[in-house]
Amino acid sequence: MWLGIVFALLSCAAYTAAAVAQRRLAVAVRAPLTDRHRVAELLWHPLWWVSLVFNGGRAGFQVGAVSFAPLTVIQPLGVLVLVFGIPWSARLDGRRVTREEWRGAAFTMVALGVLLAVTVTNGGGGTMDTADSLLVGAGTTAALAVTAWIAGRLPSASWRSYLLSGAAGVAFGVSSATVKTAVAVIAATGAAGLVHPAALATPVIAVFGLFLAQAAYQGMELGAPLGITTFTNPVAASVVGVAFMGESYTGGWAGAAVAVVCAVLAGYGIRLLTVPRDGESAAAVSPLP
Template identity: 80%
Template sequence: MSDMGIWLGIMFAVLSCTAYTAAAVAQRRLAVRVTAPLTGRRQVVGLLRHPLWWVSLVFNGGRAGFQVAAVSFAPLTVIQPLGVLVLVFGIPWSARLGGRRVSRAEWRGAAFTVVALGALLAVSVTNGQGGVLDTPDSVLVGVGTTALLLVTAWGAGRVPSTAWRSYLLSGAAGVAFGVSSATVKTSVAVIADTGAAGLAHPATLATPVIAILGLFLAQAAYQGMDLGAPLGITTLTNPVAASVVGVAFMGESYAGGWVGGAVALVSALLAAHGIRLLTVPQGTARTEAVADADRRHDSMPS
C-alpha cells in the first residue's frame, strides 16, 4: 500500500468525520426544536417534517460514502483512531450554535475521551483478514441486532434519568452503525458476485433497517442532552460492535492480544470518566449561556 494511498485514506477519513460531526450537530439542533420524546407516531411524523432531519440524513450519507473510500485506501488501524475527531470538531461547534461557551469540565471530558478513544480504537481492531457474513449468520446478525435495538429503545423509554436514557440510546445507535458496516461489506461483496440477486440477501435487507434504527436512536439520545456524551458513547460503541461481529461471524481475529485487552479496559474506564464530564443537560447548558450573558452585561460600562 503506497504512502499516497494512505494519505488519501486519511483525507477521506477526515471528510467522513466532518460529515458525521455536521450530521450530529444537526440532530442535536433538531432535538432542541423537537423536544417531545420519540415514543409515538405524532412525534416521529413531526420529526420527519423538519428540514434538519433531512439535512442530517444528507450528511450521514456523505459520512458513509467517505468512510467506504477511506477504508479502500488505508487500513483500519489508520482510519479507526481518526474517529475521535468528531468530538474535537463537534463539541465546540455545538456549543457555539447553542450560544454558550464550552465549560472547563467539557474540555477536560473531551480530552479524557479523545485520548481514551484513540487508545481503544487503536487496539480494538481485527486483523482484517476475514470474509463476509454467510446467509445464516446474516439472518442471525440482522434479526438479533434489530431485536436488541428495539428492546433497548423500549427499555430506555422507561428510564427516568435523562442522562442514562441518553447513554442507552447512544450506545444502541453505535451498535447499529457498527453492525451496519459489517452488513454493508457483505452486501457489496454479494452483489458484486451475484448481481441483482444480491439485493435479496439477508445482509442487504438488514442494512437499511439497522441503519435507520440507528439514526432514530441517535436522534432520541440528543433529547435533553448536549452533544458530547451521546456522541462520545456512539463513537466508542461503533467500532467495538463492528469488531465483535467481525471476530464472531466473519472469520477475523482480534489483533490486540492480552496487552491490547488490558489497554482497552483502562481506556474504556477513562472514556467513561470523560463521558461523565461531558454530560451537560439542556437546562444546564441554557443556564450557563444565560449566566455568561449576565456576566458580560455586568462587565459593560454604564
C-alpha cells in the first residue's frame, strides 16, 4: 500500500512538472495553437519535449501506483497536482500566489477529493471487447476533434481554455481505459493484440490530449486548466468503466447528490483561479527570454 502511495506521489510530481513546462511553453508560444505554423513552432521548442518526458514518467509511475494500491486510494491523491503546480508556476513567473488562487485551489481540491472518495465504482470490471473499443476509440477521437474545432472559434481565451482543458481530461481518462484493455489483449494474444482497436486508439487519444492540454494553457494561468483537467479525467474514466467495462457505480443517490455539490464547488474554485492579478489578464505574463 505505501509503495503504491509513493508511486502515486511521484506520478503527481511528474504530472506537475509536465504541466508547469507546458504553461511556460504557452508563455513562449503565445498565440492560440489553431494555426498550423504555431504547432510546428511548438514541436521545435525544447519545453515541449521536456513535458513529454515528464508525462511519460507520470504514466509509468501511475501504472506502478495502481499495481500496489487500489484506485480508491490513488485517485484522490491526484488533487495534489494543484498543491504542487500553482505555487511552482507562480514562482517561475516571479510572483506570489494570490489569495484568490489559494482559495480557488482549496475549493477545487476539497471538491475533487470528496468526489473521488464517495463516487466510486466497484472496480470489478474487466476490459472492453473489440466492438466497444472501436466505438469508444473512434467516438472519443471524433468528439475531441470537434471540440478542438469549436474551441478554435471561440473569441474568449477563458472559455477556449475551459473547453480544451475539459477535453484534455476526457482524453486522459479514456486513454487510461483503452490502455488497460490493450495491455490485457496483448498479454493474451501477443503481437496480434497490437492491431486491436484499443491498442490503436490509445496513442492517438493520448497525444491528442497532450496537444489539447497545451492549447488550454495559452493565455491562461496554470490553475484553472489544470483543475478542470484533473476533474474531468477520473470522471471520464469512471463513465467508460461503468458503460463499457462491466463496473458498477456504488455511490447510489447519495453519491450522485454529493457529486453534484462537488461539481458546483469545483466550478467555483476554478472560477477563483481565473481571477486576474491586479486587474491584469493572465495573458500579460512576460514571455521567456
